[in-house]
Amino acid sequence: MKKIFIGLTVALLPALAIAEVTSEVAIEQRQAAFKEIKAAVADVKDALKAKDFSAAESSAQTIVGNAQQVTELFPAGSFKGDTRAKAKIWDNLADFQQRQQNLVTDAEQLVTASQSGDVGTLKGAFKTLSKDCKGCHRKYRQVF
Numbered sequence: 514m515k516k517i518f519i520g521l522t523v524a525l526l527p528a529l530a531i532a533e534v535t536s537e538v539a540i541e542q543r544q545a546a547f548k549e550i551k552a553a554v555a556d557v558k559d560a561l562k563a564k565d566f567s568a569a570e571s572s573a574q575t576i577v578g579n580a581q582q583v584t585e586l587f588p589a590g591s592f593k594g595d596t597r598a599k600a601k602i603w604d605n606l607a608d609f610q611q612r613q614q615n616l617v618t619d620a621e622q623l624v625t626a627s628q629s630g631d632v633g634t635l636k637g638a639f640k641t642l643s644k645d646c647k648g649c650h651r652k653y654r655q656v657f
Contacts, residue, residue, distance in 0.1 A: 536591040543586035544596070546579040553579070554646070557623065561635055569635060570627035576620040576642070584613045597655040612649045619645050 553575040560569035587609070592600045602609045619642045626638035 539586045539591045540596045546583045550579045573623040580617045580620045616645045
């Protein structure tokens with residue numbers, strides 16, 4: 514019996530190590546994506562002030578690409594390590610995934626709004642996107 518337990522432990526160690534690396538990589542990748550989203554949101558805000566619809570569209574496209582990528586970067590257990598993701602993400606996974614999908618959809622709407630050439634439309638889409646970010650961060654991101 515003891516030999517079976519030791520054998521299973523040894524056999525499972527590589528799988529556990531891979532899972533941990535996967536979580537670490539996912540954390541690094543999602544943090545990088547969120548940094549790009551944050552920078553692109555600031556760029557959209559600046560473009561909105563300057564009424565530079567081309568710059569707004571380019572930044573909105575960056576947000577879309579990163580928002581789509583982030584949806585795959587929250588594997589189970591990836592709240593451990595150098596991250597501010599709260600564990601309750603995985604307790605409320607359906608809500609969290611819906612919020613991520615809303616981010617993607619509203620980022621796509623931001624692209625469309627930037628193509629409209631209408632400041633009011635762009636402001637409205639930007640406000641909606643900002644609410645997505647704030648709502649998710651308040652619920653699923655640790656402050657410190």
